[in-house]
Amino acid sequence: MVDDQPPTPLEFRLGYLLKHAQARLARTSAEALAPHGVDGHELAVLVVLSAGQPLSQVEAAGRLGVDRTTMVSLIDGLEDRGLVERRRSSRDRRKNIVELTPAGQDCLRRAERARRAAERRFLAPLDEETAMSLVRALRALVVEEPVGE
Known part of the structure; x- marks a missing residue:
């Protein structure tokens, strides 16, 4: 079957738009986070570790959806800068519990403010309701369970 429709310009393809929007947001975020000494991946680790209950490296990796090797590398870098500290779990000596240091808590607060400001700049072409x-539509696609699964 031959399709008589002209090809759709890339600017109307969802995949193209999502890819380029994500790339632009990543650049904007990277610029905003650089003065705080963290990147987006490291900030995500700080956010997960700030959730309240102490987490092991493996638990934090699971929440972030990263493999153990990547998590070890991220934690090593954050630990080298004094933003997190590892300690053995008192319940399971095989586990390393990772917690934010006071410097890590301060970095998290400052970097989160910068991230939020960067997102507002990124979304500035849209009115607040749009x-x-x-954001709600993307959450429905990415975070929430699809209906019927």
């Missing part, structure tokens, strides 16, 4: 709708 920006919130976009």
Whole structure:
């Protein structure tokens, strides 16, 4: 079967738009986070570790969806800068518990403010209602369980 429709310009393809929007947001975020000495991956680790209960490296990796090797590398870098510290679990000596240091808590607060400001700049072409709708729609696609699964 031959399709008589002209090819759709890339600017109307969802995959193209999502890829380029993510790349632009990543650049904007990287610029905003650089003065705070962390990148987006490291900030995500700090966020997960700040959730309240102490987490092992493996538990934090699971929440972030990264493999153990990647997590070890991320934690090593954060630990080298004094932002997190490892300690053996008192319940299971095979586990390393990772917690934010006071410097890590401060870095998290500052970097999160910068990240939020970067997101506002990224979303500035949209009015507030449209920006919130976009975020809700993406959450429905990425975070929430699809209906029927």
